Amino acid sequence: MSTTQFTKENTVFQPVDVLQKALVSKQISSRELTQAYIDQSKKVDSKVGAIITPMYEKALAAADLADKRIQSGESNPVLGMPVGIKDLISTKGTETTAASKILKGYIPPYNATVIEKLEKAGAVLISKLNLDEFAMGSSCENSGIQKTYNPWDLSRTPGGSLGGSAAAVAAGECPFSLGTDTGGSIRQPASFCNLVGVKPTYGRVSRYGVIAFASSLDQVGTFARDIRGAASLLQVISGEDLHDSTSASLAVPDYTASLGKDVKGLKIGVPKEYFLEGLNSEIGTLVHNAIDTLVKNGAQIVEISLPHTDYAVATYYLCATAEASSNLARYDGAHYGYRADNVTNLNDMYFRSRSEAFGEEVKRRIMLGTFVLSAGYYDAYYLKSLQVRRLIQQDFLNAFKAVDCIITPTSPIPPFKIGELTDDPLHMYLADIFTVTASLAGLPAMSVPCGFTAGSKLPVGMQIICPPWQEERLFQIGYAYEQETSWTKEIAAL
Amino acid sequence: MSEISPEMIKKIASLARLSFADEDEKKIGSQLNEIVSYVEKLNELDTKDIIPLGNPFDIGKELRADVPVESLSTSDALMNAPLSKFDHFVVPKVI
Numbered sequence: 001m002s003t004t005q006f007t008k009e010n011t012v013f014q015p016v017d018v019l020q021k022a023l024v025s026k027q028i029s030s031r032e033l034t035q036a037y038i039d040q041s042k043k044v045d046s047k048v049g050a051i052i053t054p055m056y057e058k059a060l061a062a063a064d065l066a067d068k069r070i071q072s073g074e075s076n077p078v079l080g081m082p083v084g085i086k087d088l089i090s091t092k093g094t095e096t097t098a099a100s101k102i103l104k105g106y107i108p109p110y111n112a113t114v115i116e117k118l119e120k121a122g123a124v125l126i127s128k129l130n131l132d133e134f135a136m137g138s139s140c141e142n143s144g145i146q147k148t149y150n151p152w153d154l155s156r157t158p159g160g161s162l163g164g165s166a167a168a169v170a171a172g173e174c175p176f177s178l179g180t181d182t183g184g185s186i187r188q189p190a191s192f193c194n195l196v197g198v199k200p201t202y203g204r205v206s207r208y209g210v211i212a213f214a215s216s217l218d219q220v221g222t223f224a225r226d227i228r229g230a231a232s233l234l235q236v237i238s239g240e241d242l243h244d245s246t247s248a249s250l251a252v253p254d255y256t257a258s259l260g261k262d263v264k265g266l267k268i269g270v271p272k273e274y275f276l277e278g279l280n281s282e283i284g285t286l287v288h289n290a291i292d293t294l295v296k297n298g299a300q301i302v303e304i305s306l307p308h309t310d311y312a313v314a315t316y317y318l319c320a321t322a323e324a325s326s327n328l329a330r331y332d333g334a335h336y337g338y339r340a341d342n343v344t345n346l347n348d349m350y351f352r353s354r355s356e357a358f359g360e361e362v363k364r365r366i367m368l369g370t371f372v373l374s375a376g377y378y379d380a381y382y383l384k385s386l387q388v389r390r391l392i393q394q395d396f397l398n399a400f401k402a403v404d405c406i407i408t409p410t411s412p413i414p415p416f417k418i419g420e421l422t423d424d425p426l427h428m429y430l431a432d433i434f435t436v437t438a439s440l441a442g443l444p445a446m447s448v449p450c451g452f453t454a455g456s457k458l459p460v461g462m463q464i465i466c467p468p469w470q471e472e473r474l475f476q477i478g479y480a481y482e483q484e485t486s487w488t489k490e491i492a493a494l
Numbered sequence: 495m496s497e498i499s500p501e502m503i504k505k506i507a508s509l510a511r512l513s514f515a516d517e518d519e520k521k522i523g524s525q526l527n528e529i530v531s532y533v534e535k536l537n538e539l540d541t542k543d544i545i546p547l548g549n550p551f552d553i554g555k556e557l558r559a560d561v562p563v564e565s566l567s568t569s570d571a572l573m574n575a576p577l578s579k580f581d582h583f584v585v586p587k588v589i
Contacts, residue, residue: 245558334585336574345586346587351511355512367507
């Protein structure tokens with residue numbers, strides 16, 4: 001439990017559980033809390049650029065409804081709490097763009113299941129947040145709408161694809177936010193913005209209404225300033241959905257019940273392939289220090305090998321782009337979204353709408369994916385990548401026979417300068433090296449703040465990976481570490 | 495494998511329903527070739543008899559009961575149409 005008491009100063013940076021208790025004890029109303037986040041958003045977003053579509057009027061109306069429910073004695077971890085939403089998740093009646101010109105002006109006629117769940121629980125949806133276009137990118141520089149800047153250093157990226165969701169929480173524009181993670185899109189920005197970011201096991205959360213990038217990799221996850229916040233938001237959205245046949249019918253445990261359990265005897269797998277000589281030395285040191293903190297609390301280190309790690313980026317960029325090229329075929333100017341002017345025939349409509357409205361990175365990935373699936377190349381590239389994917393998953397499942405969790409750095413590099421990698425797509429792809437593996441294997445994984453670089457004070461995160469369906473264990477370990485440190489209490493000076 | 499030729503790039507673009515200006519086509523050709531030569535490393539691995547992994551935990555193979563349920567109304571479905579008439583999406587002439 002947080003020992004922090006609620007104060008009306010710096011409201012927007014307080015931990016989620018403190019705010020939730022303050023709502024229940026009527027120290028603050030949901031309307032006042034929502035207004036505080038609206039005020040902060042108006043104050044800082046011109047510098048940060050996280051918000052594509054504010055939802056302030058709807059938010060205040062939802063806050064009033066939440067206040068009525070709180071008055072009548074109801075409580076749950078998200079009731080009355082503002083939540084930011086990555087603009088890749090369909091919100092009925094509110095523009096949802098995927099940060100692409102091709103969906104500018106698109107208003108979903110239905111809610112994603114995760115949104116339905118949030119609204120039913122009384123959460124207050126406050127803004128649609130920026131991302132790389134169609135979630136394709138590692139820096140938020142590929143957004144077709146606007147740029148987002150890292151609140152810790154406005155000349156640097158907040159990470160991608162969920163730069164907006166991370167920057168918004170780091171800048172106090174919302175207490176927690178929803179995102180999606182396909183190859184690291186939650187974990188890497190969490191690491192870059194000093195936040196907790198979690199991607200659950202593939203199948204734990206419904207993908208219905210989530211604009212698809214790669215259907216066998218996409219998962220909805222959460223960002224928050226601390227473990228309890230991330231866990232309580234994930235709790236609300238988890239569970240089987242009849243609209244998503246890939247969602248698991250497994251019961252969802254109480255994720256927060258494991259918080260406070262010790263880590264005595266916990267076996268931490270440290271894979272040598274993630275700590276090779278070329279790793280940024282500050283990042284290596286901070287992550288090793290974090291592991292040592294857990295060891296001081298009773299955990300044990302077990303050196304392991306995940307031998308196919310070096311093939312993960314290649315595997316990911318083949319199967320993810322193949323799936324993306326198929327998923328993005330629906331954007332054709334016919335039913336919704338951008339249609340080019342004065343189209344003369346059907347082909348003209350398809351070619352021009354897509355070419356005029358898709359950004360460069362999206363087109364690049366569609367081209368790569370189309371090539372990989374085309375006749376004569378399918379076996380050599382796509383099928384091969386899925387076979388290597390099996391080997392990568394096997395590496396993890398074998399490792400988990402001997403260890404309870406695996407800890408690695410989240411990103412091989414600290415937050416980079418805007419523009420630094422934009423002309424070098426391959427280098428940008430290699431920045432995903434530590435996060436794509438858990439995505440390929442479908443495993444639950446979370447980035448937790450573990451320190452800052454010395455000179456420029458840039459955030460660094462460590463990644464915890466657990467066996468399938470063990471989100472509780474992720475949170476248990478992260479929380480045990482968090483209790484021994486105070487990284488999550490740091491606030492970006494804006 | 496050998497490079498992706500400019501003709502192949504044109505063919506892929508056509509399949510993807512994308513058109514590029516000449517310099518953009520050259521640029522994307524060379525970027526794709528760089529990526530493709532990087533992914534060649536997968537050929538270092540012997541994957542004979544390895545079953546491809548398309549769905550991490552094989553969830554979703556069962557079919558649900560064949561019971562009709564409500565879906566989007568016509569007006570909702572047409573809500574974002576660039577052009578619609580008589581409850582249909584309108585597109586340029588096909589023939």
